[in-house]
Amino acid sequence: MFTGLIEEIGTLRRSARQGQAMVLIIEAKKVLEDVQIGDSIAVNGVCLTVIDYDQSCFTADVMPETFRHTTLHQLKPGQPVNLERAMSAKGRFGGHMVQGHVDTTAQIVKRESEDNAVYFAFTPQDLSTLKYIVAKGSVTIDGISLTVVEADEEQFSVSIIPHTLQETVLKYKFPGDYINLECDLLGKYVEKLLFYADGSDRQPASVSGSRSGLSRQFLLDNGF
Structure with a gap:
């Protein structure tokens, strides 16, 4: 980790x-x-x-x-x-939980300065990974924990402070270059769990063809 x-x-x-x-x-x-x-x-x-x-x-x-x-x-x-x-048990958790398990690569499509920051926009090779990327959420770019500025169905963006730019390889990266992308771990587990019904051992909906048992009524019945 x-x-x-x-x-x-x-x-x-x-x-x-x-x-x-x-x-x-x-x-x-x-x-x-x-x-x-x-x-x-x-x-x-x-x-x-x-x-x-x-x-x-x-x-x-x-x-x-x-x-x-x-x-x-x-x-x-x-x-x-x-x-x-790897993270030390005695260290501070300054970023977010990063596994080092890359989901896909992404191409830099924009790099521009904005006052003291540098704005980067990326298009993932696997566009399905964008479902895990949300505005103001966390994302990992070449191992760097960053906050997402914007995200849509085709690309996402981040804004880099001068210190991060100077101390990482992003200072050498420009439009056309590729980076390693790891999405936030939490979204992947939430998606997986939503495939399962109310505590049963049935297969995920993607395998069995059935819909998830999660519904508004299910949440109400269980105190949510």
């Missing part, structure tokens, strides 16, 4: 690819301070497992599923990446 607060910008030193499998070697400093084999580090919002490390770099595997659904396969040696260690 992560918070979406980027700890540092690392650099991809080297990558090796075999089919749709990759090994990434990433140069870093802060995230290596207490690193151990098996630790989770989010790289541009993708949760990866440390399989090796030294004083300046860590190594992580990328499996085909991750290769296909994230931007990691687009990285070139020398490119910067957002890095965040």
Whole structure:
């Protein structure tokens, strides 16, 4: 679990690819301070497992599923990446609950300055993910916890303060570039639960073809 607060910008030193499998070697400093084999580090919002490390770099595997659904396969040696260690139980929860499980990639369709902020608009490759994105809700862009400004059926937007822009890879991103998108976890669970009727073990409506048992009367009967 992560918070979406980027700890540092690392650099991809080297990558090796075999089919749709990759090994990434990433140069870093802060995230290596207490690193151990098996630790989770989010790289541009993708949760990866440390399989090796030294004083300046860590190594992580990328499996085909991750290769296909994230931007990691687009990285070139020398490119910067957002890095965040898994959340510490002793730390502050400054962002929101981020799993590091990318839902889809999204293309930047607009970047413009507005006084001290920079406005970004995105179009997801999978438009169905927009149902989880709501105005003033949370969204994760390349591992960064951000607040949604606007959202419709085709795109959504966020506004970035100068500190966030300076301390993340968004300062290098422009229209046409792609980012990793993770929607708020809460909406996914709510949608899943709504598929089920009143505590029964019936299959979701999407599988069984039946409608959910959730109704106004059901909510009234159960004290809502």
